[in-house]
Amino acid sequence: MKKKTLDENDFDIFVIGGGVNGAGILRDAAGRGYKCGLADMGDFGSATSSSSTKLFHGGLRYLESYQFRLVKESLRERDLLLNLMPHISWPVKFILPHNKNLRPYWILRLGLYIYDLLAGSTKLSKSVGINLRNNTVGSCLDKSFTRGLAYTDCWVEDSRLVLLNILDAEKKGAKAFSYSRVTNVQRKNGYWLVSIKSKDRSFEVKTRVLINTMGPWVNSLSQLEKNKNNQVMVRLIKGSHIVVRKLFNHNSAYIFQGKDGRIIFSIPYENDFTLIGTTEVEHKMGNEVKCSDEEKDYLCNFASGYFQRKLTKKDIVWDYSGVRALYENKNVEARNASRDYSFQLEEKKGAVLLIVYGGKITTYRKLAEKAVSKITALLNLKRKEWTATKHLPGGGFKLEDKEKLIVGILKKYKFLNRNWAERLFKTFGTDVEKVLGKAKTKKDLGRNFGSDLTEREVLWYINQEHARCVEDLIWRRSKLGLRLSSKQIRDLSSYIKKLN
Ligand SMILES: Cc1cc2nc3c(=O)[nH]c(=O)nc-3n(C[C@H](O)[C@H](O)[C@H](O)COP(=O)(O)OP(=O)(O)OC[C@H]3O[C@@H](n4cnc5c(N)ncnc54)[C@H](O)[C@@H]3O)c2cc1C
Structure with a gap:
């Protein structure tokens, strides 16, 4: 690619889709010095990438379908990513309760042994067998579970992960447009012309390389381009989660096996809840992405088989659903379909197209690195890989220093209580002082919209983090939607509307 002065809307690389994969690619490419841009038709991360189980994990169950390469790469990434963002990610111990009706204990032990081996050298604890009779983690479980296994994976706040990649890419010169739908793409001689429509304007950008990270919509680019040859078969699988008031009083999570061969997780969530x-339900494009009554019943019944407390739909305080786009392979069950990613790269008349299929939150950085390196190689321009060692905004500290830093914030901002300081730190990390500034009292932070969501924080999300509407703010920048009343949400929404 010849270096030349580019027009404002003239890019080296343009990405369609601001989920975790698109955001990761944008950051990587911007850091390598490319002039790049991205458009998402909604809020960044508003589709699958904010609807995951929120784990950086190897995927214990993928061992059953022999996806060793994927598990190994994911486990290595898990450790690396934890270091790059210790504010939004942290280790979580998982308890795998066992009784005689489940997969044999020795198979689970062997699976975890392989999991530990594939993880290589890691700071996270190795798996161990546990007695559930004399352990706090056993006390909320059905009495038939007397023993189990424990292993460690990591939690990550997925929607903030996407956003932090976007923000860091912007710091490195990238342009990111949310609520901007790509409506047409045309291959010209040596470049692509991309038409974009947002609420108040329509515009075009030119780019030498076009990247499709449209997740479940991956095949709709071929319709925009009117090139049916660019379609591969993807299988869409909907996955839903429910949130209930907390079912146990400790920080470990559970992985439960079902009679149908599936597994589900029960994870401590936002202090007072359990996720x-x-x-896994086959999904048709165009159908609503929503947790159905059957799915709610399924999850309640599944969890009730393990906990002493029996759950019904009435216990659900929130639910969400997302759609995975997996390679089509009709011969395998949804739970065994590969979670791995792949690329399709082509160059015609000097215009390059890279299509990304599949992927996991856990592999987003590696996927982005490989994607950008493919382009770099194609363009015969060596630009170094860099994302393995550079932390995300707010994440420039060691995990073991987290507590010390939270205490430091409590000392500096004496009006904060512990929960508030912890919430802010898990949101902004070391950038928390940029948000709170010189505030000496609660009043200095302006209006309180409820649950210590202050005007200062709201304005930060709007002015610094692309939040446009109340949903962006209470479900993706934060999870305060779980705490605010309907009236508080309405008031916040009218406040935001007045600003726009
Ligand atoms: C239920 C569930 C649980 C999961 N749990 C985990 C987990 O715990 N750990 C893990 O590692 N992975 C997990 N995953 C997988 C992971 O969530 C996905 O692989 C990942 O989020 C996919 O990201 P993406 O960027 O490819 O797609 P998306 O996040 O869906 O992004 C695609 C984007 O493209 C945009 N777009 C589409 N068409 C257009 C257009 N015309 N113009 C502009 N923008 C457009 C959309 O608005 C969307 O934001 C889970 C997935 C599901 C469904």
């Missing part, structure tokens, strides 16, 4: 998921 339970997920289902």
